[in-house]
Amino acid sequence: MKLTLKVWRQKNNADQGKFVSYPVEGISKDMSFLEMMDVLNEQLTEKGEDPVHFDHDCREGICGMCSMYINGKPHGPQQTTTCQLHMRSFNDGETITIEPWRAKAFPVVKDLVVDRSSFDRIIQAGGYVSVNTGGVPDANEIPIPKKIADEAFDAATCIGCGACVAACKNASAMLFTSAKISQLSMLPQGQVERKERAEKMIAQMDAEGFGACTNTGACAAECPKGISLTNIARMNREYFSAVVSSENV
């Protein structure tokens, strides 16, 4: 395959950034998208040009590090992570536009690399059960209905990549935040801090500069892990019931 790549280049956070077009040749349909980017970078390096910087690590769709906005969609045309996207999803001769995640709360570091530490701070605000190591009950002491455990698991599979934010016209982080709140609100272990958790995580989400939710559902449509919109509904319910009976007045 022969392709033209229109890639966002930005030297650092202070730089304005611009699109630069690169032709690439010899791309096979079996390559992953990132392997195609490796080919581009080898070519650039050989010519003495700075390679395109992008985040990636596990390349098996689970670490959540890769983050490219491809042809106007986070992670490109398939509902998967960029590392699991293969070139068989593109046509010979195509021009592919590649941008970083665009959101105020995800400042660009360089080229396609963004800073997603705001997600870490949302978790730090309450995305945990406050138990220390040791001194916990036997694992089978509290039975959990399979259905609940499975639903909690589905919410817990979020990989924190940020595609939901990139997909949203408001750059809202509701899907990410709600996935963690949902998981812990469904499980018996999460009950003690349930209200406080919802209040604190949502406050942090707002403080980071993420936008509000207008229920377009773009986040769930683009989520590579299929995190469902139900989580946002559940988070709203958690939040309302927390604030009306809040102890933090």
Place this chain on the structure above:
Amino acid sequence: MILDSKIPAGPLAEKWTKHKFNSKLVNPANKRKYEVIVVGTGLAGASAAASLAELGYNVKAFCFQDSPRRAHSIAAQGGINAAKNYQNDGDSVFRLFYDTVKGGDYRAREANVYRLAEVSVNIIDQCVAQGVPFAREYGGLLANRSFGGAQVSRTFYARGQTGQQLLLGAYSALSRQVANGKVKLYPRTEMMDVVVIDGQAKGIVTRNLITGAIETHAAHAVLLCTGGYGNVFFLSTNAMGSNVTAAWRAHKRGAYFANPCYTQIHPTCIPVSGDHQSKLTLMSESLRNDGRVWVPASKEMAEKLRKGEIKANDIPENERDYYLERKYPSFGNLVPRDVASRNAKYVCDEGRGVNETGEAVFLDFRDAIKRDTEEVIRAKYGNLFDMYQQITGENPYKVPMMIYPAVHYTMGGLWVDYNLMTTVPGLYALGEANFSDHGANRLGASALMQGLADGYFVIPYTVGDYLAQIGPKPVDTNHPEFEKTAKEVKERIQKLLSIKGSKTVDYFHKKLGKIMWNECGMARTAEGLSKAKAEIKALRAEFWKDVKVLGDNEELNQSLEKAHRVADFLELGELMIDDALNRNESCGGHFREEYQTPEGEALRDDENFAYVAAWKYTGDNQEEELYKEPLEFENVKLTQRSYK
């Protein structure tokens, strides 16, 4: 120096309890006077950092990724072992201990393995309390499945994403301590060196990957939780960033490196599709619970398959060779990884491989789907099947998967004593970064167990013992050794940037990987290893003359990051070869063709090689010195491993 493993005296089952009692304690008010550095935030690092912070120590946690949640533990699929015996099928701490020692081909320390089995039960309790959503039965209790090398069901799992769920549990505990102000996080920061003062580890030198700033950090103890070195092979199931740099720099500062040649080749990975390949993807071992491994019984049939003249499903039952079931009737498809991998190689070497390259075997779910329905199989392995289809473009519900072995895990690592301390006092190694628990072969679902055992339940006791002894005198980076070490790091960076050669870092990495895979992979010979040693030496010399690293230090520079890592792999590769050459026997993942039984199984030499090979760095381009820690087996009898 004599290697003192510090294994406590007394009966096996009482060692750990006694050792904990005999360890010195730091009183709660004094804990806040100590600084501890944790490098790496995978299962071992995150659990250690969180647990130590909960106790009251001040922790600095470092990772090269943009968030601690991305460490490669996240990619572990199948599960985690624990001797809970919830299934009432005959499991016990002793059985898990026994299976692990046997699975490791009798090259692990009994005392460490027993402790691992003992604390395994606490890990599951801890994770459930954190809200880890393990798979459950309809009655609400935890579900189990079986894994290779065991005849009981003791593996706890969260669909095919167990590592993810466990890591997110540890990450949540870590995040809580960040919020409490007890852990300071340093993401996108790579450890470049250890600072050793008067023979003790007192801190580290790091590089901020965004600004390139070289910084120094002081502490009373340094914990390396930096994973394994499988990427020395270039192609492996490791993440792209997984590297040996932290462990290797520690090695060059005095920490011995143990059993580097013990590498695990995982039998069920998606086969290589071409030269562009950047990494290999594992298909969880749990698939061997339901999938049947086979190749055509005849070469002729395999050839037709490779040419595309027939399809897998056209091959009748009597023309299929379910070679694992045939050769190992009692363990069948669930033989340990080393045995399964080696047998896949044998059948492919015989010309019975099933894909275009001839390097693949089938993993077939046809019978399981017939027996249990597609729905049941989807519930168990759905995400794995999806991943397979995404990568290969084939539907594994309809046609058998194709798999081939790939580098997955390294049992070798920094030598540590029973306290997980390396040969440098104050410097510890946890998880895959150390060598201690898996011998020459790791059983499935044991890596997660070991990482969390080390971090949650071992290090909080053993590091306390050391800290109590050295006292809470404040530490800072004013000692000239910090500046000196930082200067050396900066010089190395300048050297890499100033070569301005003609070949990219990946060029060298790929070449190294090929040498390692061909000569130090699934089967090794003295001749091949000697040849590889010379090739690596030449490649390393070429690297330092002709590598091309663009850009500057003072920016995000991914070429420079890679160059550092590959430079270290080029040195490690040679040590792996030395170790493999030294070990004139076959055991677990280390298979020397000269040493095999008439049936082609690994042939150990317990008389001469029942020891841990710990290597001491003696200087640039010098041969390393070998130290031996004899392995004594008081509770298991050494036998020829048999899974028949």
